[in-house]
Amino acid sequence: MGRRGKKKGRPISGWLVLDKPVGMGSTEAVSKIKWLFQADKAGHAGTLDPLASGMLPIALGEATKTVPYVQDGAKIYRFTVAWGEERSTDDLEGPATKSSEQRPSETDVRALLPKYTGVIMQTPPQFSAIKIAGERAYDLAREGETVDIPAREVEIGRLEIIEHGADHTIFEIECGKGTYVRSLARDMGRDLGCFGHISELRRVEVDPFTAEDFVTLAELEAARFGKPGDEPAESVEADDAVDVPVDFSAIDALLVDTSAALDCLPQVAISDDAATKIRLGNPVIIRGRDAPVEAEEACATARGKLVAIGAIEQGMFKPKRVFAG
Template identity: 40%
Template structure:
């Protein structure tokens, strides 16, 4: 008989994972859940297998707040290969066209202002967006192309890091939903030679950057030495992605009523918007939202075991 499976444990927190190349975001989540022996987990938006870098993973009750990290701004370093366009906009696709590259850094600097600020992007066919219930990438693999509506995104910062031959390195800071592949293709078109993404590394997601990220090698080494308990110190608090939100301190009485679904009045609360909630001991218990009559209403609360 096979040995009984150990019970997964309830553990809450956020791990900033440095996702390696070639791994899907879901595979990264399942690997981290296994290493932590966590009963529940979720990621904060997919990072392509061909991209590496910052992928915040939420365990336990922290998954209730993953949406707010999904909505956060992102930062990337990308290498664009000039002179070659591909079916997917990255190195995985088939070559569509090759052109000679006679581009200087000054040429690049001259076109970048067109792609800075509020811009419109047409999502690529090789994306997870859905058309009539089907992901676009599945239709693309079947040879189909469908019309996609342009979407507004904001490129907050776009910087040239270097140009060597046909290899252009860029740093991009942008709002959620920005397709770096599309950005690189559009820059290549503006330069007259075409381009595709040959490397992509996410360096920031919301308040988290690579300085907080933990590699798979580190996780596996700690796990080999001390099991899943040896990893717990790497978890950030469940509200670590919400640190720029205003905080409301509750009394024992207001925490009780709020935990039972009632809006409460707390002196000194903001006039409007979402807030982080802490109970009388200072423990984070969830998020609330200010009502029109200046009360704090529960929006998403932590569930504590025991």
């Protein structure tokens, strides 16, 4: 008897905007969501450390093709810097490496904010996913190595004090791709002469998603099984197959449409005939008085459904990435 092949997941597509809890890694979260939806494909847009909570956008199915557009979106974090200690990981996970009895006043902290607003140079933490000679920096750091990570340019649009206490300050930041909030805490602590590390970190927005899109694990489990914690006793591996018919309508309703990730691109409405041609990889003429003549990137939709991402050249849409109908 031949070996039974592993069942494929469902071809479900869309974005799940997870409110990730503290203690769960991003990869673990993706596996959990993939299993709950029994999806064939899943991926996330922007890693969150296990000690961080908040928005982790997870793409299912065809939405994985739009991950780069969400990764490039602006992000908003609310975070607490504990003053007095610098730690090896720049957060609560690692041991203290430097300490000080000095504590900054709110005036001291506020005076520092302009230095960390706008386009700045930032050195990522030793414990980060940056690759050094083909290896992840955090792997080298765990082996006791101190690596030279070059500074890189990041953009911080807004940095505000929410609350200041005797030994901590709560901030809110709006920043671009590649910004490390842990590095910000480390560098501000050094500038203030008191050292500092992240004691709490929550991501509250990833453009184009907002807090209104948040879905918790409890809500997902309730939608999938009837109430939180009612999942079957077997292992919740992402590729486990379901042998009995399951009603996914309640959990599928929690997804955000794939096209939401492409709000940043010009939108072009096309006919069904044009959609068929585009899905076969063929260019089509864009008609309509308001249709763009040129665009490096645009997305084509038919009856409100995403068809393709492509370029518009001389009034013709040329598909680059096609989505299933």
